[in-house]
Amino acid sequence: MNIESVLRSLLVAAFIGLIEWLCRTHVIPPMVLIPPSQMLMHLLSLVSTGQYSQDILFSFGNIVVSAFVAIISGFFIGLAVHSMPRFRAALEPLLASYYAVPTFIFYPVFIVVFGVGHGSIIAIAVLLAIVAMITATLTGLDRIPNVLRKSAAVMRMSRLQTAWRIQLPAALPYLFGGVKLAVAYSFIGVIASEFILSGSGIGYAIAFAYNNFESDNMYALMLLVLISVTLINAALNFFDRRLQARRQR
Amino acid sequence: MTFALKGGAVETLRVAVESRTPHVTLSQVTRSFKKASTREMFAALGPIDLTLNKGEFFSVVGPSGCGKSTLMDVLSGLARPTSGQVMFEGKVISSVPDGVGVVFQEDASFPWLTVRDNIAFGLRRSGVDGPEVERRVAYALGFMGLRDFAGAYPAQLSGGMRQRVCIARTLVMQPRLILMDEPFGALDQQTRLLMGDELLRLWRETNATVLLITHALDEAAMLSDRVGVMSSRPGLFIDLVETGWERDRDSRVVSTPRFGEINARLWDKLRVETMKVMGAQH
Ligand SMILES: Nc1ncnc2c1ncn2[C@@H]1O[C@H](COP(=O)(O)OP(=O)(O)O)[C@@H](O)[C@H]1O
Ligand SMILES: [Mg+2]
Numbered sequence: 001m002n003i004e005s006v007l008r009s010l011l012v013a014a015f016i017g018l019i020e021w022l023c024r025t026h027v028i029p030p031m032v033l034i035p036p037s038q039m040l041m042h043l044l045s046l047v048s049t050g051q052y053s054q055d056i057l058f059s060f061g062n063i064v065v066s067a068f069v070a071i072i073s074g075f076f077i078g079l080a081v082h083s084m085p086r087f088r089a090a091l092e093p094l095l096a097s098y099y100a101v102p103t104f105i106f107y108p109v110f111i112v113v114f115g116v117g118h119g120s121i122i123a124i125a126v127l128l129a130i131v132a133m134i135t136a137t138l139t140g141l142d143r144i145p146n147v148l149r150k151s152a153a154v155m156r157m158s159r160l161q162t163a164w165r166i167q168l169p170a171a172l173p174y175l176f177g178g179v180k181l182a183v184a185y186s187f188i189g190v191i192a193s194e195f196i197l198s199g200s201g202i203g204y205a206i207a208f209a210y211n212n213f214e215s216d217n218m219y220a221l222m223l224l225v226l227i228s229v230t231l232i233n234a235a236l237n238f239f240d241r242r243l244q245a246r247r248q249r
Numbered sequence: 250m251t252f253a254l255k256g257g258a259v260e261t262l263r264v265a266v267e268s269r270t271p272h273v274t275l276s277q278v279t280r281s282f283k284k285a286s287t288r289e290m291f292a293a294l295g296p297i298d299l300t301l302n303k304g305e306f307f308s309v310v311g312p313s314g315c316g317k318s319t320l321m322d323v324l325s326g327l328a329r330p331t332s333g334q335v336m337f338e339g340k341v342i343s344s345v346p347d348g349v350g351v352v353f354q355e356d357a358s359f360p361w362l363t364v365r366d367n368i369a370f371g372l373r374r375s376g377v378d379g380p381e382v383e384r385r386v387a388y389a390l391g392f393m394g395l396r397d398f399a400g401a402y403p404a405q406l407s408g409g410m411r412q413r414v415c416i417a418r419t420l421v422m423q424p425r426l427i428l429m430d431e432p433f434g435a436l437d438q439q440t441r442l443l444m445g446d447e448l449l450r451l452w453r454e455t456n457a458t459v460l461l462i463t464h465a466l467d468e469a470a471m472l473s474d475r476v477g478v479m480s481s482r483p484g485l486f487i488d489l490v491e492t493g494w495e496r497d498r499d500s501r502v503v504s505t506p507r508f509g510e511i512n513a514r515l516w517d518k519l520r521v522e523t524m525k526v527m528g529a530q531h
């Protein structure tokens with residue numbers, strides 16, 4: 001570990017310690033926030049009793065499916081768009097301003113179409129995540145030096161072989177940036193949708209706990225989301241760094 | 250095309266002439282591009298008539314931007330000529346035919362593969378069996394001085410070493426026609442001379458036809474059977490110089506008077522063309 005990551009860990013620890021102290025001394029009243037240690041203990045007991053297992057599985061199922069759908073279809077859409085320069089030129093400004101649209105306004109429409117349940121949640125999460133993947137794919141394909149395509153032609157590789165054996169690995173570091181974003185957006189899309197309008201999932205459980213003044217449950221679940229996101233992000237960053245390490249001096 | 254020869258080179262040449270069979274033939278080949286700004290066409294190359302004989306070592310020199318790389322693209326089948334045709338081993342080509350290997354001017358190493366896997370990439374695809382792949386890759390690693398870097402990734406190597414990886418990747422396929430676009434551009438002079446010797450040895454052993462594009466006149470003079478001098482854009486061959494070297498030659502020819510004569514003749518033609526290019530920029 002380098003000095004920066006030690007400092008960063010200390011910073012996070014100090015912040016948690018400060019909150020802990022403010023809560024314990026009742027500077028922050030228990031009605032507002034419970035001490036982080038208590039959140040963690042409560043989370044552990046929730047996990048061991050299995051009270052929210054259904055909701056946790058529901059949410060993570062949705063997140064995995066959404067991320068997967070967004071990454072795979074985003075890649076192939078990117079590939080297709082890249083091969084049509086005219087269409088791409090028409091489309092690109094729309095893609096660039098895509099994240100200016102608050103996607104969640106379409107949620108009621110999805111509920112009408114897919115009903116309350118997995119369908120509309122996944123739809124909104126995919127909608128949120130897919131464009132990041134499309135954009136990353138386009139950038140990745142742009143960055144492939146022309147000479148690699150020529151090399152593939154000299155080796156008499158078919159279009160499919162070239163895509164699979166040359167273009168995909170050559171663009172992979174850029175694609176991975178898209179993967180990280182797609183996962184993050186899937187998280188946001190799923191948890192937020194459950195929050196608004198759903199009968200199950202972590203987002204729903206947090207909203208339910210909030211409405212019923214169960215701050216123990218609420219904070220424990222929020223902590224669960226934070227920990228999951230941090231771990232997944234750390235794992236993705238680890239792979240990303242390994243991928244990049246090969247390409248840098 | 251024939252050119253007057255000086256002195257003792259005539260004997261060797263007659264032997265070479267007798268064994269001449271065409272390997273690649275360009276007939277009235279041109280290539281034009283659209284100008285990015287005005288969208289009108291401009292001629293980058295030709296019309297060119299050229300025959301490379303089987304087993305010949307042919308070099309191309311010319312001012313930068315005269316169409317050397319374009320010539321190589323067309324000759325390899327990577328690009329279609331705007332007009333005219335290219336024949337390889339008796340057939341008109343429309344894409345890269347089997348038996349052609351290309352070393353590009355730019356770094357074409359695959360950054361996601363180790364040096365070893367880069368070199369083995371084409372071989373593994375072509376269905377050569379495992380032990381033979383191992384053997385050829387090991388040989389190429391040694392040949393190119395890359396043995397200690399077999400497990401390294403291209404990003405960890407210098408530009409010259411990456412270029413050697415690309416040369417190795419092409420040579421292990423044992424192409425019958427080898428096209429190389431300024432392959433030694435990133436190497437220092439000493440390494441360049443030694444690589445030239447290695448290339449000559451390989452050329453003799455494999456009987457391949459070689460087309461080498463280079464900006465180094467001495468390299469062209471030392472390595473080639475014939476040197477083609479190109480004019481400034483659109484590139485045309487304005488001189489074809491027969492060196493008259495024996496097949497069994499190496500970098501020591503640089504100390505012969507003939508080498509000096511060839512060099513002088515190449516520079517004489519090229520000087521004028523280079524000045525045209527320089528003048529056009531002012
Ligand atoms: N794909 C292309 N599109 C447009 N112009 C090109 C293209 N490739 C080469 N040219 C132009 O053709 C001319 C010859 O280029 P090139 O063959 O690369 O020259 P050289 O290799 O001799 O330096 C140059 O003016 C270059 O700008
Ligand atoms: Mg060039």
